[in-house]
Amino acid sequence: MVQYSPEADDIELLHRARAGDSAAFHGLVDRHAQRLYRLAVSLVGNAADAEDVLQEALIGAFRGLRSFEARSSVKTWLTRILVIQAAQWRRSRRRRITEPMEDSIPAADRGPETAMDVQAALGQLSPEHREVLALREFEQMSYEEIAQVLGVPRGTVESRIHRARGEMREKLKDYLPKED
């Protein structure tokens, strides 16, 4: 397999992959896999499903190489595909089992005792709030990028982040400075 230098930018790799160079697509996978996997775990709540979601997202990206129009960065494009794939996973999961995702995580009334509980608290948020918070806090994306990923106006992102943080503050209140 051809190894691409780190200097070769994402767009170049994408154009080569589009032209049929499979090594270039593998290069893109290498470059984004860790970041996307971390985000997938935040969105679906467990490692095994996160890997499945990531696989499906990357296969979707490969099949949709021609649909990339460079209106956003490759990073934003891949993230958007992953978020959509995670939403599809949630829907199919809801069809298979009727329990909400929250039930598979530690009980809500248990206080956050370890750093792992941060992830559990995130899993208890609504999908919309979980998405914006993960994209902002873990991916360090700007509001504009998050708006592109989620396909919503920037103002919606701003208000969702505000509400998501309010919800998260309630769940993690033992770890945060006390309110007056």
Next chain:
Amino acid sequence: MAGCRFNEQISAFHDGEMDKSRRAEIGDHLRDCPSCAAELDRLQAMSRLLASAPAAHLSQIGLHRLHRRMDQAMEEGLLRFMRVLNAVAACVLVAGSAWLLMKMRDERTVEISTPAAPPWVDVAEVSDSPSGAYSTPAAAWYLADDSGRSDEAP
């Protein structure tokens, strides 16, 4: 805190998602509003807490699995393309064969419907039509020569 009209904007301030003038305005406000300053402290503490959560890491085996699955997807794509190509080739073959068969049948039908002319073909074929069309020059000559004859009995 809850009553402060700037409260909802502290989140955007914390994220650096404000233009310069707005940022300066909120910065001034934070100096005078303890509840908004406390809100900012909480947001900063929450971001630190989230950043401290152990990041999920895709193992080398997981990454290898991912690459293998990508290879499979690429092969599937190639196979799908080959299948489409095969289907198109089969369609062309069937259509070509059908066309050839029809052409051969048409040629045979023409041969059967137009047999070789018999020796009496030059004999006049008198038409019953009022226009009196005759099929051969011989018939025309015969009738022209017959103009003086009478069919009536003497």
